[in-house]
Amino acid sequence: MKRSLYLAGVTMLCAWTLVPIYFLALGALGGRDLVNTFPKPFWPGSASLSTIRDFLAIDGVTAATIASVETACLCMLFSLVLGLPAGYALARFSFRGANAYRLLILLTRAFPVAILALPLTVGFIRLGVYDTPLGVSLVHTALALPFAVLVSSSLFQAVPRELEEAAWVFGCSKFQAARRIVLPLALPGIAAIAIFAFVISWNEVFAASVLTVRHRTLTAYLLTVLSESPLHVQFAGGFVLILPTVAFIYVVRKHLFAMWGISNR
Amino acid sequence: MIRITTRVLAATMALSLPALTQPAQAEDMVFLSTQLRPVEEAQKMREIILKAGPVPTTYVADFPQVVPTRLAAEREGGKRTVSLVGALHGELQPLVTAGDLVPLDGLAAKLAGRGIPPALMELGKLGTAHQMYIPWMQATYIMVANRQALPFLPKGADINALTFEQLAEWSTAVQAATGKRMLGFPAGPQGLMHRFFEGFLYPSYTGGVVSTFRSPEAEAMWTEFAALWKTVNPNSTSYNFMQEPLLAGDVWIGFDHVARMLDALRQKPDQFVAFPAPAGPKGRGYMPIIAGLAIAQGAPDAKGADALIDYLSTPATQIKMAQTSGFFPVVTATLPDDLEPGLKLAVAAIARTQSAPDAKPSLLPIGLGTQGGAFDKIYLDTFQRVVLRGEKPRAVLDRQAEGLKKIIAETGAPCWLPDKPSQGPCPVE
Amino acid sequence: MIPYFLIAPSLLFLGVLFLVPLVQTIALAFQVHGAWTTANFTTMADDINFHDAIVDTFAIVAIAVPLQLVLALGMAMMLRNLGRGRDIVLWIWSIPLGISDLAAGLVWLAILTDQGFLNTILLKLGLVSGPVSWLSYETPTALLIGIAFAELWRATAIVLVILVAGVQMLPKEYNEAADVFGASPWQRFIRITLPLLKPSIQTALILRTVLAFEMFAIVQAIGGRNFPVIVGEAFTWQYTNQNFGVAAAYAVVVMLVSLAATLVYLRALRTPREQIG
Numbered sequence: 001m002k003r004s005l006y007l008a009g010v011t012m013l014c015a016w017t018l019v020p021i022y023f024l025a026l027g028a029l030g031g032r033d034l035v036n037t038f039p040k041p042f043w044p045g046s047a048s049l050s051t052i053r054d055f056l057a058i059d060g061v062t063a064a065t066i067a068s069v070e071t072a073c074l075c076m077l078f079s080l081v082l083g084l085p086a087g088y089a090l091a092r093f094s095f096r097g098a099n100a101y102r103l104l105i106l107l108t109r110a111f112p113v114a115i116l117a118l119p120l121t122v123g124f125i126r127l128g129v130y131d132t133p134l135g136v137s138l139v140h141t142a143l144a145l146p147f148a149v150l151v152s153s154s155l156f157q158a159v160p161r162e163l164e165e166a167a168w169v170f171g172c173s174k175f176q177a178a179r180r181i182v183l184p185l186a187l188p189g190i191a192a193i194a195i196f197a198f199v200i201s202w203n204e205v206f207a208a209s210v211l212t213v214r215h216r217t218l219t220a221y222l223l224t225v226l227s228e229s230p231l232h233v234q235f236a237g238g239f240v241l242i243l244p245t246v247a248f249i250y251v252v253r254k255h256l257f258a259m260w261g262i263s264n265r
Numbered sequence: 266m267i268r269i270t271t272r273v274l275a276a277t278m279a280l281s282l283p284a285l286t287q288p289a290q291a292e293d294m295v296f297l298s299t300q301l302r303p304v305e306e307a308q309k310m311r312e313i314i315l316k317a318g319p320v321p322t323t324y325v326a327d328f329p330q331v332v333p334t335r336l337a338a339e340r341e342g343g344k345r346t347v348s349l350v351g352a353l354h355g356e357l358q359p360l361v362t363a364g365d366l367v368p369l370d371g372l373a374a375k376l377a378g379r380g381i382p383p384a385l386m387e388l389g390k391l392g393t394a395h396q397m398y399i400p401w402m403q404a405t406y407i408m409v410a411n412r413q414a415l416p417f418l419p420k421g422a423d424i425n426a427l428t429f430e431q432l433a434e435w436s437t438a439v440q441a442a443t444g445k446r447m448l449g450f451p452a453g454p455q456g457l458m459h460r461f462f463e464g465f466l467y468p469s470y471t472g473g474v475v476s477t478f479r480s481p482e483a484e485a486m487w488t489e490f491a492a493l494w495k496t497v498n499p500n501s502t503s504y505n506f507m508q509e510p511l512l513a514g515d516v517w518i519g520f521d522h523v524a525r526m527l528d529a530l531r532q533k534p535d536q537f538v539a540f541p542a543p544a545g546p547k548g549r550g551y552m553p554i555i556a557g558l559a560i561a562q563g564a565p566d567a568k569g570a571d572a573l574i575d576y577l578s579t580p581a582t583q584i585k586m587a588q589t590s591g592f593f594p595v596v597t598a599t600l601p602d603d604l605e606p607g608l609k610l611a612v613a614a615i616a617r618t619q620s621a622p623d624a625k626p627s628l629l630p631i632g633l634g635t636q637g638g639a640f641d642k643i644y645l646d647t648f649q650r651v652v653l654r655g656e657k658p659r660a661v662l663d664r665q666a667e668g669l670k671k672i673i674a675e676t677g678a679p680c681w682l683p684d685k686p687s688q689g690p691c692p693v694e
Numbered sequence: 695m696i697p698y699f700l701i702a703p704s705l706l707f708l709g710v711l712f713l714v715p716l717v718q719t720i721a722l723a724f725q726v727h728g729a730w731t732t733a734n735f736t737t738m739a740d741d742i743n744f745h746d747a748i749v750d751t752f753a754i755v756a757i758a759v760p761l762q763l764v765l766a767l768g769m770a771m772m773l774r775n776l777g778r779g780r781d782i783v784l785w786i787w788s789i790p791l792g793i794s795d796l797a798a799g800l801v802w803l804a805i806l807t808d809q810g811f812l813n814t815i816l817l818k819l820g821l822v823s824g825p826v827s828w829l830s831y832e833t834p835t836a837l838l839i840g841i842a843f844a845e846l847w848r849a850t851a852i853v854l855v856i857l858v859a860g861v862q863m864l865p866k867e868y869n870e871a872a873d874v875f876g877a878s879p880w881q882r883f884i885r886i887t888l889p890l891l892k893p894s895i896q897t898a899l900i901l902r903t904v905l906a907f908e909m910f911a912i913v914q915a916i917g918g919r920n921f922p923v924i925v926g927e928a929f930t931w932q933y934t935n936q937n938f939g940v941a942a943a944y945a946v947v948v949m950l951v952s953l954a955a956t957l958v959y960l961r962a963l964r965t966p967r968e969q970i971g
Contacts, residue, residue, distance in 0.1 A: 006772060006775060006776070009772060010772055010776065010783060013769060013772075013787065014783065014786050014787070016847070017786055017787055017789060017790060017847070018786060018789070020801045020802065020805065020847060021789060021793075021801075023801055023804055023805060023811055024793075024797060024800070024801045027800075027801075027804060032532065035513070035804070036512045036513045036514070036809075037809075038513075038514070038808075038809035038813070038814065038825065039813075039814040039817050039818065040804075040809070040810065040811050040814040042811075042814075055304070058304060058308055059308060059311050059312070078707075081703070082703050082704040082707055083704065085700040085701070085703065085704075086700055086701045086703075086704045088700060089696070089697035089698075089700035089701050090697075090701075092697075093696065093697040095697045095698070098697075099957075099960055101701055101705070102956070102960065103953055103956060103957070104705070104708070105704065105708070106900070106904055106952065106953065106956055107708075107716065107949065107953070108708060108712050108716070109904055109905075109908075109952075110904050110907070110908075110948065110949045110952035110953060110956075111716060111719075111945055111948070111949045112908060112910075112925050112928055112929070112945050112948060114925075114928070114929055114932065114933075115719055115928055115929075115932055115938075115941050115942060115944075115945040116712075116715045116716065116719050117331070117334050117338075117932075118334050118337060118338055118938075119714065119715035119718045119719060120712070120715045121334070121335065121338035121339075121342065122338045122341040122342045122715075123342075123711065123714060123715055124342075125338060125339065125341075125342025125343065125344050126342050126343070127711075130339075130342065130344065130346070131346060138711055139711075141707070142707075142708060142711065142712055145704060145707075145708070146900075146901060146904070147901060149704065150897040150900060150901060151856055151859065151894075151897055153893070153897070154856075154860060154893035154894045154896065154897045155859060155860065155863055155893075155894075157893050157965065158860070158863030158864070158890075158893070159863070160865075174696075185863075186863075188858070188859040188862040188863070189859045191859070192855050192856060192858075192859040195788070195791065195855060196791075196852075196855070199791050199792055202792070203792070203793075203794040203795070205794070205795075205796075209327065209328070209331065210331055210334065210335060210338075213295055213297075213323075213325055213335075213346045213347065214293070214295065214323055214325070214346075216325075219794065222304065223794065223796050226304060226796060228302055228303045228455075228505075228506065229303040229304045229305065230303070230305075230508070230509075230528050231509055233303075233304055233305065234796070234800055235800060235804075237304070237796075237797075238793070238794065238796060238797025238800050238801070239797070241794055241797060242789075242792050242793050242794070242797060244792075245791065245792025245793075246789055246792050248792075249785055249788050249789070249791065249792060250785055253781045253782075253784060253785045253788075254781050256781070256784060256855065256858055256859060256862070257780070257781060257784075257858075257862060258862040258863070328933075330932075330933030330934060331933070333936070334933075359936060444824075452919060453918045453919060454914055454918055454919055454926075454930070499827060499830035499831060499832050500807075500808060500827065500829065500830050500918075502830070502831055502918050502919040502920050503829065503830075503917070503918030503919070503920070504918075505918075513809055514809070515808055515809060635936045636936070637936070638933075638934045638935035638936045638937070639935050639936070639937065641934075642934075642935055646742050649742055649919075650742065653831060
């Protein structure tokens, strides 16, 4: 009885999540007519891939997709490299300024990036990273860093100190112990951070448009103009743009669950 | 698994290295444009128009609001990427104040024989002594109605010569018959509602824009407009482009920039009619929309930009632009007879607007520098207070006039049509 | 010394790239034409939309964030009890993470608009006789609920992913011991699971709240001019009105509010020293 209640709840929540996505797909496939009819049909009468195909055939889409992927991967890399050590520090040590550090990390997230656009762009031009995926990934890293630091910190906290101490007893250096014991056990956190970093970078529009001219990411290339296109093109665009992140989360999904280790769930 | 992840990351780094060290391609000239942004239009711009141009061009579409920031940042950072800028008159104005554009007097002389009206070239000076932009294309705002609304026109009303009173009667009749409010205005966050007030409502009712801001005629105007608003679809405060609600049938009568209604006219030319905006007691005010081409200060390829402006000002290219964008040529060029039906509707409405006997052209604001947005906000806030929040017009107008006076005082802008010319800053009476 | 070395790279990164722009922009909030003054804040406070923006933003945060926490906790617990297929379910539940603001706004607008899916369903069920307006300025409550619902749909996944990762780290010995001693599932949840999850809950709340105060694109898509929010106003002042001082003032307000909320979470959900590690 309990079991079927659970399953019913799970199914309902899945449906709640998927229904709007279904509508998005409906709008993308249904073409011009569907978005303008009322009552709205729930099944695309004349489904056609033409809008989506036209969308993908737009000049420059391939180059922009590659730029997006590069930016997102760089963002993941930098977020992890910068965030994991900081998370470890917050988890294992209680030092003066820990809270101040947390607030500082959040500052770039709490302050809207769009308002920083002018001085940020000037700075980036001077650094020589204007109009490069690297430059954009740096801004995205700043946006993803709070996630990297705070999530890894809360997860490292849960790894028992005793395991590390045991490793020290057996001759591991502190760094080796951290790398070989704590890191693998905190893998679900790393997976979560990777997902957030990828998604934040992929979907970020504003900084990506201001900081690039010729080498735009896909979202900068399309989303800046999509909001003024006819409705069915917007649906097609929105739908196409969601697919890479959905695919990425699919690939990484198993890592969100601990494979081995302390809780063995 | 960690091994795999590390390998993937390493591969990505290897792939990204070219991106990290990539120098900008020195060949393509960068053409930054705030017009022709929608995906399909940008595509056409690239494939039909720019491909046949004199220099290889990278076409970059930007939100209009970002352009001053980008140009300022490139200037302060010391590295200019953009050569050619295509934008609306109001968007080019702050660029002149910031010093990001170069004078184009030589080019203007070269293009003298193309037939660009002197009035437009004058606008292109943006209040300075030099030609700062070359007019690129023009349009105006029109109204579009669904044919289903036509039977409800008041008796004796000519749709091509409506008054605001007749519009109100018409809209009320439609509401009575259908039970729904079917008149729409682009009052959304990216809508061009402020142009309606600056270029159409104020000139038609008061004969001026700045000097008559708080006149008794203005008070009467706002009262009447608030009454008209009772027949307006309340979702208008979300409409940015009227073509969507028109196509969806949410709205039967709409006012907007012609390019923002073109999709509706093109898709269903048999379902719609296009006509000039209504007239008020003082005439039929209308505001032209001018897009211009300008060259950035310190442009990496000024010669290429020059050549492209020349190319874009040839009659053949201007006709192609008209067929793509809903903007119309500024040079002497006859549009072919085989225009699409939707485009034909728009052309006819524009022609009627410009040639109406009671037409009162309301020029674009000149000399407002960076305060263009603040100026528009005065009118929009007045609208929000009087029409949406129901405050009394007299009090609101007096209060808003203070803000208007401050802006004029700060910028020193002289009056522009339809206000009578002034010596010094335009007075708010 | 060690912790300071560990946080140094990130601090250096932020300092080199963002400190100067951030300080410059904050300074802009206190300057008008180069002169130091608080006039921008006065202009901001007197603005027609200021009051609504503050109220609306806080309203959404106050409604959406607690609901999302509760919902995500429930979902995380459900996942824990699911056997096979739980990774697919998690994948489905985290799909909204990948949707951009524009697409999310688009979809919910398509659902809530007059001729949208919601009205279609209501029409088919016979509950309404024609399209009903949910999003206009004449129906502010419906608009609020609509936006809250859209935010709920879109961002619960953020909290969920953080909590799921945290749940993975919970040792099962405590639960088993409590079970042996006869604790009910609810008691086990309240007394054991929740306190152990405190670090993750704190992280999730901080991140979600900071993001919530920044919400803007989806609200503008659904609510248009009818639902001003703080960051939306900042954007408008920056780009439409070209008044960088007032825009910076709004941004400073958002920043202070977010930092204040973070401090509250840090204090209220602090894990005692003994529990660390």
